[in-house]
Amino acid sequence: MDNRADTAKSLLGNHRLGKTLGLGSFGKVKIAEHVHTRYKVATIILNRRKMKSPDMEEKVRREIKICRLFVHPHVIRLYEVVETPTDIYVVMKYVNHGELFDYIIEMGRLQEDTGRHFSQQKQIILRVEYCHRNMVVHRDLKLENLLLDSRGNVKLADFGLSNITRDGHFLRMIYGSPNYAAPGF
Known part of the structure; x- marks a missing residue:
């Protein structure tokens, strides 16, 4: 298993994925809870097969790059990005009262x-x-x-x-x- 797959396994091993919060064009958003701290995060799971062109993956990479710029209490915070051969996991702050x-x-x-x-x-x-x-x-x-x-x-x-x-x-x-x-x- 390559290093990215190990990291994804570790990420998922430390977090228990919960219910689906939403569905998008390329994947879904799930709530995840850290096994030990019980801290909740939103995990966006983007399926690479659903991104039909390199352009689509580039848009995702641009969004991640932009989110990494922000450290503000009222802009959703990006915590971590884990890539595997099949998926991209984007771990972000979970906001509990919806849209x-x-x-x-x-x-x-x-x-x-x-x-x-x-x-x-x-x-x-x-x-x-x-x-x-x-x-x-x-x-x-x-x-x-x-x-x-x-x-x-x-x-x-x-x-x-x-x-x-x-x-x-x-x-x-x-x-x-x-x-x-x-x-x-």
């Missing part, structure tokens, strides 16, 4: 004080500003990519469409979710 989208659906219309909590405290704006200071544009900012922790704080997640930019240079491609795009795009 802001689901919260709003569950609550219906938000009470004024709750809306104020997200807007006046600049919960979302400060996260995006942090990314921009690090020359990263998210390009898929939506309620489904804003997660809530146990204190009701917003955590910015899912950098799959993000990219690094430079001052004075504009990215030319249009990305994001069509349902969130400005009219005319």
Whole structure:
């Protein structure tokens, strides 16, 4: 067995994989709990066979590179990446209260004080500003990519469409979710 497979076995040996939290194009997100500390993490398991082209794997590598840049309490933290011949395991901070989208659906219309909590405290704006200071544009900012922790704080997640930019240079491609795009795009 090669070193990467040993590392994956060690990772999985120290963590007990739990329920599936979500499914994506290339794999799934599972909750995992450390056997000894009981600390929970989110483990993204990306199947290499589902990434049909080298371009797709390059996008995953770019997302990992960008996530490694961030050390901020309100941007999802990347802990570890383990590669095997068949899969890529991306271990990230687990946020236990789900998406802001689901919260709003569950609550219906938000009470004024709750809306104020997200807007006046600049919960979302400060996260995006942090990314921009690090020359990263998210390009898929939506309620489904804003997660809530146990204190009701917003955590910015899912950098799959993000990219690094430079001052004075504009990215030319249009990305994001069509349902969130400005009219005319």
